[in-house]
Amino acid sequence: TKWTTDYLSQAEGSKEVKIHVSAVPQMDFLSKNFVYRTLPFDVFVRRAAEVKHKEYFLTEDEKYYLRSVGEDVRKDIADIRKQFPVLAEDVHIPEYFEKEQFFSSVFRISSAGLQLWTHYDVMDNFLIQVTGKKRVVLYSPRDAPYLYLSGTKSEVLDVDNPDLEKYPLFVKAKRYQCVLEAGDVLFIPALWFHNVISEEFGVSYDKTDTYGNKDPMAASRAIQILDRALKTLEELPEEYRDFYARRMVLRIQEKAYRNDYG
Numbered sequence: 315t316k317w318t319t320d321y322l323s324q325a326e327g328s329k330e331v332k333i334h335v336s337a338v339p340q341m342d343f344l345s346k347n348f349v350y351r352t353l354p355f356d357v358f359v360r361r362a363a364e365v366k367h368k369e370y371f372l373t374e375d376e377k378y379y380l381r382s383v384g385e386d387v388r389k390d391i392a393d394i395r396k397q398f399p400v401l402a403e404d405v406h407i408p409e410y411f412e413k414e415q416f417f418s419s420v421f422r423i424s425s426a427g428l429q430l431w432t433h434y435d436v437m438d439n440f441l442i443q444v445t446g447k448k449r450v451v452l453y454s455p456r457d458a459p460y461l462y463l464s465g466t467k468s469e470v471l472d473v474d475n476p477d478l479e480k481y482p483l484f485v486k487a488k489r490y491q492c493v494l495e496a497g498d499v500l501f502i503p504a505l506w507f508h509n510v511i512s513e514e515f516g517v518s519y520d521k522t523d524t525y526g527n528k529d530p531m532a533a534s535r536a537i538q539i540l541d542r543a544l545k546t547l548e549e550l551p552e553e554y555r556d557f558y559a560r561r562m563v564l565r566i567q568e569k570a571y572r573n574d575y576g
């Protein structure tokens with residue numbers, strides 16, 4: 315209740331923040347229908363809280379999204395205690411994990427209506443809703459084959475009304491859904507897909523913890539090696555390539571799948 319727009323703007327003042335600005339509610343990472351702009355924090359908060367803007371970049375009903383980053387975007391991790399020290403004072407992070415497991419805390423502010431594409435993160439995550447309301451749709455990592463992934467993101471942007479001609483397997487993905495209101499905390503396990511729509515203007519942040527980011531590093535190395543193996547298969551005639559590719563799939567299943575997943 316303390317985090318009104320007035321309080322937020324006055325607490326952190328006019329430091330510059332980099333934000334996403336989108337003319338439409340559903341942000342699209344494929345067509346890049348949003349732009350990055352910079353605003354003083356207090357101006358940004360007021361803009362994100364209003365529906366129609368007198369001053370704007372693209373359109374009078376454009377939407378805003380802040381996802382905080384570290385001081386040096388390449389080197390530093392997002393940490394609400396460093397980038398928003400005054401507001402961080404108000405925050406009592408529930409002690410759900412050991413201090414050494416902390417990886418980052420990402421401060422997020424979103425216009426009402428804005429929708430973030432379905433993606434996964436490699437860390438376990440607590441999404442803490444401070445004000446406003448968000449609907450979160452989740453999918454298990456095991457449903458990855460039905461989500462048409464491009465890197466860590468799903469190309470199926472409209473999860474409520476998917477284009478099934480283009481994405482026929484999407485119907486097989488099992489949807490879990492919840493609504494976060496002020497004071498709610500959602501645990502999003504590592505690798506679980508999430509799609510977030512802000513139903514009301516709101517502030518939230520997420521704290522991620524990790525088993526150490528060695529594991530994801532090994533995963534991206536393994537994918538690089540697999541890509542090289544696939545490149546090598548291209549030297550073979552089609553029949554052979556097909557045969558050996560299937561053998562490789564069997565080998566992966568046998569050696570790397572969990573045996574309790576069926």
Ligand SMILES: O=C(O)CCC(=O)C(=O)O
Pocket residue numbers: 422424430435439440441448508510518520
């Ligand atoms: O709440 C959001 O806008 C996105 C949350 C998210 O992607 C996360 O916590 O990892």
Ligand SMILES: [Fe+2]
Pocket residue numbers: 433434435508
């Ligand atoms: Fe996420």
